[in-house]
Amino acid sequence: MDRITLPTADGPRDYLLHSPGRAGAPLVVFLHGTGGTAAWADDETGWSALAAKEGFALALPEGLSPHPDRPPKFLTNPRRWNDGRRADEGGAAANVPPSPADDVAFLGMVIDDALGRAGADPRRVLLSGFSNGAGMAFRAAAGLADKLAAVAPVAGYNRAPDGERPSRPVPTLFAIGSADPLVPPRGGEVRNPWEHRLVRRPPVADGLDRWAGLIGCTTPSVVEGDADGIRVEVYPGPVPFRVMTIDGLGHHWPGGQGRLNHRLAGPPSDRWDATRQVWGWLESVSG
Secondary structure, X not given: OEEEEEEEOOEEEEEEEEOOOOOOXXXXXXXXXXXXXXXXXXXXXXXHHHHHHHOOEEEEEOOEOOOOOOOOEOOOEXXXXXXXXXXXXXXXXXXXXXXXXXXXXXXXHHHHHHHHHHOOOOOOEEEEEEOHHHHHHHHHHHHOHHHOOEXXXXXXXXXXXXXXXXXXXXXXXXXXXXXXXXXXXXXEEEOOOOOXXXXXXXXXXXXXXXXXXHOOOOOOOEEEEEEOOEEEEEOXXXXXXXXXXXXXXXXXXXXOOOOOOHHHHOOOOOOOOHHHHHHHHHHHHHO
């Protein structure tokens, strides 16, 4: 993959690009979680291996550290995305404040640049992300709806500010583990690596219901199926909005390497291969 540097209002920003070598291919953009990097996320999820096999373009942008004058470090200076988290919100540690970067603008630049370099199809662009990257995927889908065919956030919160409404409904696939200790589906108290206290998190469904309203779907969700450890819910509306809950999965990319500390993130699971399923989602909604 090539490392591309773009000039932005927040300074030079990087992303990794895999080009399929053919014009008109789809483009997948994937966002790492807090403390991650593009390369680490790719190794964890297997996105570039699937891109090479299936022939689509892949962009892996990198977030900014809150203290750009210091080297990025997982615990004290992690790369992260400005997903809409407020400074006074539980989970915003003093040493790791919310990012002030204009990440929506940056991701818009990444999409445009990657489409041009890879010769990809602007009608078949999917944005996905994990954890904080999932939160950023929601926010970017609100701000960049005209550039996206679909969005697929995994194990994160929809924190997009109320005033950020998508210009059109965006087909959405969301996934979460039933045993996620950092993004508990039912909400509750959480201790994460950047805190020395418990913080209370809301039910994930609160943000999903709000997103459903923004894209014209009705609430509450309706259970479509529950078998083989996968619960499927849908929000009826003008575009598909599906929610997958994977039984026994902690805070890991479903079907990934599971390299996050299990004491912190809970158990991994290969019950559902998110990389292949998200790719299939783009194919199903964009043709």
